[in-house]
Amino acid sequence: MIxxxxxxxxxxxxxxxxxxxxTFILLSLSVEPRxxxxxxxxxxxxxxxxxxxxxxxxxGVLKRLLSLGWIERHDDPAGAREESGRPRKVYGLTALGRSxxxxxxxxxxxxxxxxxxxQLGGLA
Amino acid sequence: MNASDRLLLRxxxxxxxxxxxxxxxxxxxxVADVFTAILRDSAALGCPRxxxxxxxxxxxxxxxxxxxxQRALLAPAFDPKAPPTRVGLARDVVAFxxxxxxxxAAAQAWMVPDIVIYLCAGMLIGTLxxxxxxxxxxxxxxILGGMLVFAGxxxxxxxAGALLAIGLGVEIHLVVALTxxxxxxxxxxxAGALLxLADRSRRRAAGLTGVGLLGFSGGAxxxxxxxxxxWGLLQAVDxxxxxxxxxxxDWVAQGGRWLQVVVFPGVTALIGGAVLGRLAKAPPRRxx
Numbered sequence: 336m337i338x339x340x341x342x343x344x345x346x347x348x349x350x351x352x353x354x355x356x357x358t359f360i361l362l363s364l365s366v367e368p369r370x371x372x373x374x375x376x377x378x379x380x381x382x383x384x385x386x387x388x389x390x391x392x393x394x395g396v397l398k399r400l401l402s403l404g405w406i407e408r409h410d411d412p413a414g415a416r417e418e419s420g421r422p423r424k425v426y427g428l429t430a431l432g433r434s435x436x437x438x439x440x441x442x443x444x445x446x447x448x449x450x451x452x453x454q455l456g457g458l459a
Numbered sequence: 460m461n462a463s464d465r466l467l468l469r470x471x472x473x474x475x476x477x478x479x480x481x482x483x484x485x486x487x488x489x490v491a492d493v494f495t496a497i498l499r500d501s502a503a504l505g506c507p508r509x510x511x512x513x514x515x516x517x518x519x520x521x522x523x524x525x526x527x528x529q530r531a532l533l534a535p536a537f538d539p540k541a542p543p544t545r546v547g548l549a550r551d552v553v554a555f556x557x558x559x560x561x562x563x564a565a566a567q568a569w570m571v572p573d574i575v576i577y578l579c580a581g582m583l584i585g586t587l588x589x590x591x592x593x594x595x596x597x598x599x600x601x602i603l604g605g606m607l608v609f610a611g612x613x614x615x616x617x618x619a620g621a622l623l624a625i626g627l628g629v630e631i632h633l634v635v636a637l638t639x640x641x642x643x644x645x646x647x648x649x650a651g652a653l654l655x656l657a658d659r660s661r662r663r664a665a666g667l668t669g670v671g672l673l674g675f676s677g678g679a680x681x682x683x684x685x686x687x688x689x690w691g692l693l694q695a696v697d698x699x700x701x702x703x704x705x706x707x708x709d710w711v712a713q714g715g716r717w718l719q720v721v722v723f724p725g726v727t728a729l730i731g732g733a734v735l736g737r738l739a740k741a742p743p744r745r746x747x
Contacts, residue, residue, distance in 0.1 A: 371489055372496045389516050390493040391523030394486045398527075417492040418499075424489060 342431060347438040358443075359386055360396055361428060361436040364406060368427035370415075371397070397426060405432030464498045467513060474520045479531040490520075548590060548740055552732035555583035560725040567720045576642070577613040581606030583732060584650040587739040588657055605653065612649050616641055640679065643727045647675030650735050667738060674734025675727060682726035686718040 353361070356378070363369060363377040374397075375388045388396075400406045411423040428436070460468070471494050475487045494516060501509045562576040585605025620634040620641070651671025655664025693714045697707055 371493045375493065375497075387515075389519035390490045390497065391516070391519040393493070394482075394490050395523050395526055398482060398486060399530075417489075418495055419488065419492055421488055421492065 342434055344438070347434055350435055351439055351442050353435070353439045355382075356386060356388060356392065356396055357400070358436070358439055360388075360393070360400070361405070361432060361439075364426055364428045365433065365436055368409075368425040370411065370423050370425045374426065400432070401426075403431075405429060405435055460495070460498070467498060468495060471517065471520060474517070474524060477524055478527050481531065482527045545740065548587075548736040551583070551586045551590070552729065552736045555579070555586070555732050556725055556728035558582065559728045560721055563724040564720045573613070573617070573638075574610060577610040578606045580613075580642070580646045581609030583646065583728075583735070584609050584653055587650060587735055588653055590739045605650075608653065609646070609649055613642065613645055616645055639723075643675040643679055643724070643731060644672055646728075647671035647673070647678075647731050647735065651738065654735070654738055670738060671731075671735055674738075675731035677734070678727040678730030679723075681730055682723045685726055686723050689718055689722065690715055 359378045359381055360374060362381060363374050366377075369377060371390070371393060375390070375393055378386050378388050397406065397408075401408060405428070406426050407429050408424050408426050411425045415423040417423050468491065472487075472491055475483065475490060478487065497512065497516060501512050504512070558579045559576065562579045566573060566576055582602055582605065585602035588605055589601035617638070620637065621631075623629060624631050624634045648668050648671050651667035651669070651674075652664050654671070655661075655667035693711050694707065697703070697711045700708065
């Protein structure tokens with residue numbers, strides 16, 4: 336597990352590649368902190384409904400990301416409440432999470448570049 | 460929310476109740492809230508699509524249940540941020556010492572089979588393990604596991620003793636007497652070994668086996684000294700009784716028996732248990 340602060344590129348590379356669900360969740364949180372149900376909707380929108388997260392799967396991933404220190408959880412600053420009356424919790428990306436996401440995006444860009452290169456060479 | 464949705468939510472909450480305690484504590488309410496929102500918003504969908512979505516949610520909840528238990532079992536063993544509490548360990552060690560002493564006394568007085576003592580000792584091992592692993596959902600499992608491992612270990616020790624007695628022609632009384640020494644040592648060694656294995660390190664297991672062994676050996680030495688001291692005190696008091704003929708009174712003989720049956724195992728278990736309790740509380744790197 337990487338310590339929060341200033342992770343080295345090697346530290347970040349060791350965590351990659353991310354699963355598709357993790358990548359989309361981090362992408363969703365990179366825009367603004369969101370609550371669980373909003374993440375499900377946003378991930379579905381970002382992936383053009385290809386990824387439909389269930390509540391069980393989402394919270395399994397969120398728990399793991401929290402333990403890794405890539406995201407953080409706090410009460411909704413707007414003071415919103417769930418239907419049950421409980422204060423709504425929102426999840427936001429930490430600096431470490433942002434570095435990991437940047438690393439993953441760079442990796443995916445390299446993959447895309449490589450694919451384009453192969454296509455231009457007539458291999459794909 | 461209509462009646463069928465309420466029923467679905469109850470069924471979903473029932474599945475969430477089976478998740479490991481840590482997950483339930485941190486996320487169960489949130490997951491249920493998200494499921495409630497899904498139920499609410501899916502009402503606008505057509506019936507087949509809605510039910511497909513709900514069935515998927517239930518299937519994923521069950522898959523998540525298996526995955527979370529798997530994660531809880533394979534998670535790093537010791538959490539330095541939340542070590543077991545001193546009070547909790549002290550309570551368990553005292554409970555163990557009392558149970559062990561009572562079982563030992565009962566074995567002596569009413570010929571209770573030794574297996575009862577072994578199971579009591581195994582309880583300590585399992586309890587300490589569950590403290591170290593800090594996984595409350597599995598506490599009972601660890602306690603039962605500790606009981607089985609220890610009872611099995613002691614059975615093998617007894618079997619080895621009996622075979623030794625038969626093979627070498629050693630007096631069986633001597634072998635039985637040796638049990639008084641081998642038993643607490645086995646508790647210390649096995650508990651130490653299991654605590655070390657819980658940290659997933661064979662080297663640590665070997666080190667902790669030694670520490671457990673030393674803890675209970677030290678306990679046995681202190682208990683012996685304490686018993687001898689009390690025995691001397693009893694005899695000294697008895698020597699002042701009027702009409703002393705030099706033969707110890709019945710109550711002194713009874714006292715000696717109590718020292719052997721109650722004080723010796725009790726003090727050994729308390730000291731050995733305290734050492735092992737310290738092991739269960741300390742972060743792994745500090746010991747080996």
